[in-house]
Amino acid sequence: MSQQRHGSTPGEADGVPAFPDLPEATIARLPEYLRALHHLAETGAETVSSEGLAAAAGVNSAKLRKDLSHLGSYGTRGVGYDVALLVDQIEYILGLDKNRAVCLVGVGNLGHALAGYAGFASRGFRVVALFDADPKKVGEQINGLIVQHTDDLERIAAEESIAIGVIATPPGTAQAVADALVAAGVTSILNFAPGVLSVPSNVDVRKVDLAIELQILSFHEHRKASLTALPGGRSAPPASGDQEAVGS
């Protein structure tokens, strides 16, 4: 089926973008739907039912339908959702059609890995600049990019109109880096350094702390151990295996 001009979104040619007001919880799940859809598209599927897509994305089908309903009616009753159309739709909503430029600050262990992470390039992001404060690392070439000194961060990030910055520095320097990013016009920051960043209210910050994730798992380990040791604790495994994901 060739794509028909179904509604009026990605093109934004009708003058009014009418950007939908999506719940945060929905936004956080859209990327997962998108990944599942790409996978389905590779297998040749043209349409998916909410049940099928929900299973592929690890969520409840009702939740998925409600999420998708927030972006408009892009499904066909009795049939399901057009995979290609939905991919376009979600990519447009997420702004992934812009192939956004990202810069990465801190080329240590983690930063090095992030610079080479294939998942970025394949999902709509281009890492266009690397920075580090260590003179020994400046000049090093990683994945085709040359590491530059953080002193030049503000100038270069502004020149390249970078909107998203990734911080992978030690905790001590994270705030200074964030300040420089903000000064350069960056309005979204992904922070891997432990600690709280203080930024203007128009800047979005998302934090990923690897140790925190482990600590949450540790809690559940502790809880499980306590329950099995307790008399009244439910220790018997329930019926059958179902994904047990803990919300982020």
Next chain:
Amino acid sequence: MSQQRHGSTPGEADGVPAFPDLPEATIARLPEYLRALHHLAETGAETVSSEGLAAAAGVNSAKLRKDLSHLGSYGTRGVGYDVALLVDQIEYILGLDKNRAVCLVGVGNLGHALAGYAGFASRGFRVVALFDADPKKVGEQINGLIVQHTDDLERIAAEESIAIGVIATPPGTAQAVADALVAAGVTSILNFAPGVLSVPSNVDVRKVDLAIELQILSFHEHRKASLTALPGGRSAPPASGDQEAVGS
């Protein structure tokens, strides 16, 4: 409420651990509180007010008080919380006093970084085994550990009584690794591979997808760009069409 034994803490020798039933949202914040408390302890503070700790952890003070109230009354009205006591308390709840053993599967770019991540060791976790399916990587030494083949994962993980496994493999092999981990008795998995893992219901899975975080930020970028272009938008000079010319 009527809980007033301040002295008895982690030891809990009176037979009934009485594991509190904490809300998930609270659990997810405890590690952040813990980090802030450690930082405060280093500066020599003996007590903290809920206001102070909340600021250090980046949350609302009322939320912090409610969170802490779930673990019991460990504050003193008019004074604040005893830093050392609270640290012990949270570490006990999170099960960090056990110094848990963790194994890491997949020593690619990201896995390499995780193996050397200092934040793990410093926060109650020991990486005790590394695995990879690539024969060229087996035998390599990273951070004092020798990479072993994933064929031996199940045996070794069971021998070492590993309870937490970290998956940093390509998406295609993640499910197989998860199955092996589960077979070895692992009951908590931290998954960095994109995709949904299917595991028994007694196994906890937490997922970290770096690209998803970027996509969420991308959405907010898209939204901000749309708002500035709209009539009701905020004060922003850039009126160029669809490209991002962010000028601050």
Next chain:
DNA sequence: CGCGATTTGTGCACGCCTTCACAAGCGCCT
């Protein structure tokens, strides 16, 4: 010893999110 300043712990209301259940719509088959 009493009083005021300070800070915790919590009852309550509100809003968001999830889940259920079902009507509406669509395509296919007879």
Next chain:
DNA sequence: AGGCGCTTGTGAAGGCGTGCACAAATCGCG
């Protein structure tokens, strides 16, 4: 052409989390 089965989209209900506002409790000081 009509009916039947399937799937979406959504109204409503319930649960969870957040934040306010205040009573209870503790300390220090006159």
